[in-house]
Amino acid sequence: MTIIDKYILKRYLATFVVMLLMFIPIGIIIDVSEKINKMIENKVPFVEIATYYYNFTIYFANSLFPIFLFLSIIWFTSKLANNTEIIAILSSGISFTRFLRPYIIGASIISVFVLLMGFFVVPAASEGFNNFRYTYLKTGGKEAMRGDNTDVYRQISDNEFIYVNSFNTLSKTAFNFSLEKFNKEKLEYKITASRIKWNPKDKTYTMYDYTKRTVGEFGDKIEKAPQKDARFRFDLEDLTPVVYIAETLSLNKLIKFIDKEKKRGSSNINVYLVVLYKKFSVPVSAFILTIIAVSVSSMKRRGGMGINLAIGIALAFAFVFFDKIFGVLAEKSSIPPMLAVWLPNVAFGVLAIYLLRNAKR
Template sequence: MLTIIDKYILKRYLATFSVMLLLFAPIGIIIDISEKINKMLANQVPFLKIAIYYYHFTIYFMNNLFPIFLFISVIWFTSKLANDTEIIAILSSGISFTRFMRPYIIGASIVSIIVLLMGFWVIPVSSEGYNNFRYTYLRNDGKQLMQGDNTDVYRQINDHDFIYVNSFNNDSKMAYNFSLERFKKEKLEYKITASRIQWNPKEKNYTLFDYTKRTVGPQNDVIEKAPEKKMKFSFDLQDLAPVVYIAETLSLGDLNAFIDKEKKRGSSNISVYLVVLYKKYSVPVSAFILTIIAVSVSSMKRRGGMGMNLAIGIAVAFSFVFFDKIFGVLAEKSSIPPLVAVWLPNIVFGILAVYLLRNAKR
């Protein structure tokens, strides 16, 4: 049962956080427009596409920086409570500091659930819209960069089939020097090769040029050739060269299925995909950690007033985001396990939160 004090603090928690988001979102948009307006004009981007981009940009921007906004907002209104001696009055009434923290934990729970659900379904859609626009209109050779490494692609597409292409063009839906090998009980059953392979969107199949199929027999091999042949395969174009940010654009169920498929294929980008998956869970948990740190730091009056608390808060918040980004990159580029790298900032700052909370209780 929430008391009047609980409702008062919870209302301030959620209201201040919401106002902080609404204040910083337009600032982020204005800064982004000032940096990219020249490229948008040069590429003659339609206004509707720009409007849709900034809708996705706002969600993407707020999701990435929400720990900073949350931390600053909690520091702000808690410092105001401390300066107005409201916290002293609450604690003097016999309420323990742990009990005083309850509305903060409830607020953090609400924020965490919203962030978690958005990370599962809303953020992937906005990430796709944001990155598609950025690579298409705002970066030189963006389409090539978006596709990632599309040369010498070798993939296992299921338990039996392996494909290889020398190069792949996503615009023309054409791959060159294609080969498919089918194995049965670790023995080659047949091999298909083609100088080119073209995807046919209407017919949902592929056209193979200079087609050759060699079926391995017990004594003699059977060779089949044709200048052109249409076939259906169990792989799609995304299997040849998935876009570099593919994991960010998938909902939770699709991401789990995609990671399982890539593990079977021995993909070299598994660490990148796992970082995206684990962050869907680690980022919401950070709301609790940062809330505890913020209350512990700002619940006492300090010389310098709110300014000192805000300075400490901004420093801690940016440190958290910095370590979160650094360890995310290390997980993608080094041998550090993605699970450890993603959760390490939460563990370190969680220990800091416990230490500061114990001091604040005293």
């Protein structure tokens, strides 16, 4: 690595870190100003507030990482161009492709860092961030943490199915419960109860107005009881999963969770797949945004850095906008999640190639 490579790489990483240190406190101040009233009303302990803003910092930086990266490259590359340093470098016989090398090295370092953060650190921060919001800040409190609590129908194994008409998260009670077990497409038995309550201490369920009908060859056997305790193979989360559950899981746990939900025929599977694919697509965007930013800002313009920054901000927000839009479309429509998640990278990758060719000229 030459002196020029080290110089550019150092500026690349240093400017990115400074950009994070500049904008994260601003984000915290804005968030505090919006939520301070509810925190005071709910008498939130200071320790929990401090933990929340630790998680908020990680969550905020991960969400807006493409904008921070893009603006930092635009900023310091425009300064190089205005000081005619880029002209001097290219005039010495170095090609534009060779000039890009320290930028690609910098993008590789940041991509690996973001990838590892997304696998292990961000899920824990996301869980703490969302738990605090739904506990103290959201209307409805912990009730709002879960998705649709009505008409939950799930497959809990290859031959067992459960159904509940509704579920109350505060009392941990489900109503109009039924469990059906099949043997080679033939009903083996069916359990019904007017309500079923989760007992966290011994991890059992209490069923009320319990009825079990066992299908026999020469007649059915019926068992009834006003109340009955039992252990089942499904968890409380199977009745109403937390809406942001996928964001809180590390990579291995997320993959296992998605496999389990696919077998159960979960209606939220697209939401979980979007979270999984974004763990890989976001780090790749570092390379695309780096090439676009260098291509846009390496030319010395009459308007100075202001023009480059204006173009950079517009492109950065356009990328984040399309990334969010296609993510929502994948969750709410029939668009394949992988296509929706990677489409912004593909579109901006084509733009990066076009701008790079123009910059080389």
